[in-house]
Amino acid sequence: MSDVKVANDATSADDWPLWEVFIRARQGLSHKHAGSLHAPDAEMAIQNARDIYTRRREGESLWVVRSTDIIASDPDDKESLFEPAEAKIYRHPTFYTVPDEVECL
Amino acid sequence: MAGAPDGSDPLFEYLLRLGDNGLILGHRLSEWCGHGPVLEEDIALSNVALDLIGQATLWLGKAAEVEGRGRDADDLAFKRDILDWRNCLLVEQPNGDFAVTIARQFLFDCYHHALLETLVEAREPGVAAIAAKAIKEVVYHRRHSGEWLIRLGDGTEESHRRAQAAVDQLWGYTHELFAGDDLDRAVAALGIGVDPMALKPAWDAMVTPVLGEATLRRPDDDWSVSGGRQGVHSEHLGYILAEMQFLPRAYPDATW
Numbered sequence: 437m438s439d440v441k442v443a444n445d446a447t448s449a450d451d452w453p454l455w456e457v458f459i460r461a462r463q464g465l466s467h468k469h470a471g472s473l474h475a476p477d478a479e480m481a482i483q484n485a486r487d488i489y490t491r492r493r494e495g496e497s498l499w500v501v502r503s504t505d506i507i508a509s510d511p512d513d514k515e516s517l518f519e520p521a522e523a524k525i526y527r528h529p530t531f532y533t534v535p536d537e538v539e540c541l
Numbered sequence: 542m543a544g545a546p547d548g549s550d551p552l553f554e555y556l557l558r559l560g561d562n563g564l565i566l567g568h569r570l571s572e573w574c575g576h577g578p579v580l581e582e583d584i585a586l587s588n589v590a591l592d593l594i595g596q597a598t599l600w601l602g603k604a605a606e607v608e609g610r611g612r613d614a615d616d617l618a619f620k621r622d623i624l625d626w627r628n629c630l631l632v633e634q635p636n637g638d639f640a641v642t643i644a645r646q647f648l649f650d651c652y653h654h655a656l657l658e659t660l661v662e663a664r665e666p667g668v669a670a671i672a673a674k675a676i677k678e679v680v681y682h683r684r685h686s687g688e689w690l691i692r693l694g695d696g697t698e699e700s701h702r703r704a705q706a707a708v709d710q711l712w713g714y715t716h717e718l719f720a721g722d723d724l725d726r727a728v729a730a731l732g733i734g735v736d737p738m739a740l741k742p743a744w745d746a747m748v749t750p751v752l753g754e755a756t757l758r759r760p761d762d763d764w765s766v767s768g769g770r771q772g773v774h775s776e777h778l779g780y781i782l783a784e785m786q787f788l789p790r791a792y793p794d795a796t797w
Contacts, residue, residue: 452579474579480688486681
C-alpha cells in the first residue's frame with residue numbers, strides 16, 4: 437500500500453491530491469469528464485467518485501486520474517493549434533450525397 | 542409490544558431486529574451530515590446512512606405486514622418506546638471521533654455482510670428479496686469502512702492511536718452480534734433466519750485481515766455487553782429516539 441504514504445502527511449482534504457473523475461454512462465460510450473475531488477490515494481478516489489458522482493445512476497464505469505498527471509494544452513497556443521482546422525471544411529464529410537435509404541449515419 | 546415471548550410470530554420480532562439495526566445506525570451516521578471531516582466523506586457517510594435507513598424501511602414494512610395489526614413501517618419507527626427496540630448495542634454507540642465511527646461501521650458491516658449472505662437463501666421469499674437488495678449496498682459499506690480503518694490504523698501515530706482506542710472501546714459490543722437466543726434459533730429452524738453463532742467464522746475471516754493490514758491489535762475478549770436485541774439498551778438509545786421521534790409524535794400525521 438505505497439499509496440497510503442500520501443495520506444500519512446495529510447491533515448485535511450486541502451493536503452490530499454486532486455483527482456479528475458471520468459464516468460462511462462453505459463456500455464458502448466466513452467468515459468466523460470464528470471468533475472474532480474480530493475482523496476488520499478487511488479482506492480479512496482474511486483470510492484469518493486462513486487459516492488459523489490454516481491449517486492443517481494450516472495454510470496457503470498469510473499476512471500480517476502491525478503489532476504497533475506493530465507497534460508493540458510496551453511491556452512496561448514489556441515490559434516496555432518486549432519484555427520488552421522477552421523479553414524479546412526473539406527475535412528468534414530459534408531460533400532457526399534446521402535441516399536434516402538440510409539437511415540443511420 | 543408483541544414479541545416472541547408472548548406467543549406472537551417470531552418472524553415479526555426477528556424483522557424488528559433487522560430493521561432496528563439499520564435504522565439506528567443510519568440515524569447515527571446521519572448525525573455526521575454537514576459535519577464530515579471532508580466534503581467527500583460527508584457525502585459517503587450520508588450515502589451509507591441513506592442505504593441503511595432504506596433497508597430499515599423494507600424490514601420494518603415487512604415486520605408490520607407480518608404483524609398484521611394495521612401498523613406500517615413509520616408506526617414501528619416513530620411510535621415505539623425504547624424497551625420495544627431490538628437493535629444491537631453496537632449500533633447505538635455514539636459517533637465519537639471519526640475513528641470510532643469507522644470502527645463501529647466496519648465491525649457492524651462485516652457482521653451485516655455475513656448475515657445477509659445467509660438471509661438471501663431464506664425460505665421466506667420476502668426476507669430473501671430484501672436481503673438480496675441490501676447485500677449489494679452492504680458489500681460497498683464494508684469496503685469503504687475497511688479501507689478507512691486500514692488507513693487510520695496504518696496512518697499517522699495519532700490516527701493509529703485513535704483507531705486502536707476505537708476498536709478497543711467497541712470490541713465488547715461485538716459479542717452480542719453472535720449471541721443467539723431462543724428467538725434466533727426458532728427462526729433459524731424455520732429456515733427464515735440464522736443462528737448468529739454461525740456467522741462468527743465469516744466475521745472473523747473479514748475482520749482479522751483488515752486489523753492486520755491496519756496494524757491494529759485484536760482486542761482481548763475479556764468483556765462484553767449485550768441485551769439490545771432483547772430490548773435492554775444503553776442510555777444512548779433514548780436520546781436517539783427522542784430526536785428521531787419528536788416530530789411525528791409532536792405533530793402526528795405531519796407531512797413535508
